[in-house]
Structure formats: C-alpha cells, structure tokens
Amino acid sequence: MSLAENSFQFTFANTIRALFRQTARTFEQENIGITPEQHFILKILSSKEESIQSDLAEIMHKDKSAVMRHIDHLEKLGLLVRISDTVDRRKKHLVLTEKGNLTLEQCNDIIQKLTAHNLSSISPDDLAAFNRVLFQLKQNAEK
Numbered sequence: 001m002s003l004a005e006n007s008f009q010f011t012f013a014n015t016i017r018a019l020f021r022q023t024a025r026t027f028e029q030e031n032i033g034i035t036p037e038q039h040f041i042l043k044i045l046s047s048k049e050e051s052i053q054s055d056l057a058e059i060m061h062k063d064k065s066a067v068m069r070h071i072d073h074l075e076k077l078g079l080l081v082r083i084s085d086t087v088d089r090r091k092k093h094l095v096l097t098e099k100g101n102l103t104l105e106q107c108n109d110i111i112q113k114l115t116a117h118n119l120s121s122i123s124p125d126d127l128a129a130f131n132r133v134l135f136q137l138k139q140n141a142e143k
Contacts, residue, residue: 019118026110032103033077038070039107042096045080046104051094053082079103 023036034042037060044059045051053071057064071094074080079100085091096104119127 019114022114022118023111026114027107030106030110032106032110034074034079034103034107035070038074039104039111041067041070041074042079042100042104042107045094045096046101052085053092053094056094074100 020036023039027034027036027039032039040060041056044056053068054064056071057067060067071080071082075082077099078097080094080096082092083095085093122130
C-alpha cells in the first residue's frame with residue numbers, strides 16, 4: 001500500500017467522491033435530470049427567503065461562471081426563475097418553481113434513502129464519534 005493510499009486525506013477525499021458518484025448515479029437511474037451539485041443549488045435556494053444569483057458562487061465556493069451554467073440549466077428545465085430586483089435591475093433573484101420544489105423533494109428523498117443505506121452498518125456510538133471527529137477536524141482546519 002502506498003503512502004498516498006494510507007493517508008487520511010486520500011481516504012476521506014475518496015469517500016466523498018464515492019458518495020457523490022453514488023448520488024449522481026441514483027439521480028440518473030431515477031431520471032431526476034439534475035446533478036448533485038444542481039441539487040445543492042436548489043437546496044440553498046429553498047432555505048433562503050431571498051437568493052441573488054451572484055451570492056451562490058460565494059456560498060458554494062465555486063467559480064461564478066460554473067454556477068451560472070448550473071443556474072441556466074435549472075432555469076431551462078423550469079426548476080427556477082430569475083426575477084429582476086425592483087430597486088437594482090442588474091440584480092437577479094432566484095426563485096424555485098413548483099416543479100423545482102417537487103424535484104428538490106425527490107432529491108431529498110433519494111439522499112435520505114442513500115444515507116440510511118450507507119449508515120445501516122454503523123453503530124450509533126461510532127456515528128456519534130465520527131461526527132465529533134469531523135466537527136473537530138473542521139474547527140482545526142479553520143484555525
């Protein structure tokens with residue numbers, strides 16, 4: 001086993017990628033029509049009363065042009081609409097449509113089932129310890 005394969009960061013990153021691929025594969029099998037990243041955009045939009053498209057790139061820590069391509073795709077699918085700000089017409093507010101809310105619910109149901117499956121063989125004590133360690137890792141990384 002190489003040093004890279006034995007490192008914590010390598011294992012952690014591979015686990016995240018595997019979970020992401022599992023979600024993408026399931027979305028495709030269920031004909032959801034969006035990617036996990038696009039689901040995240042819908043989730044962000046549903047959790048905020050006002051969402052301005054320029055804020056999304058900052059929230060997601062992604063390039064603005066990449067986020068705008070996702071927004072364009074979601075708008076083309078009829079999952080969200082852009083509404084001009086009444087004061088500053090350059091600002092566009094993003095609002096989920098009814099179809100967008102339904103798609104978000106479908107995605108959330110899928111993710112809930114995948115999470116239950118993935119955690120099924122992990123004891124509650126191990127999961128609690130893992131969450132504590134993740135929290136501490138995040139705290140340490142932000143120092």
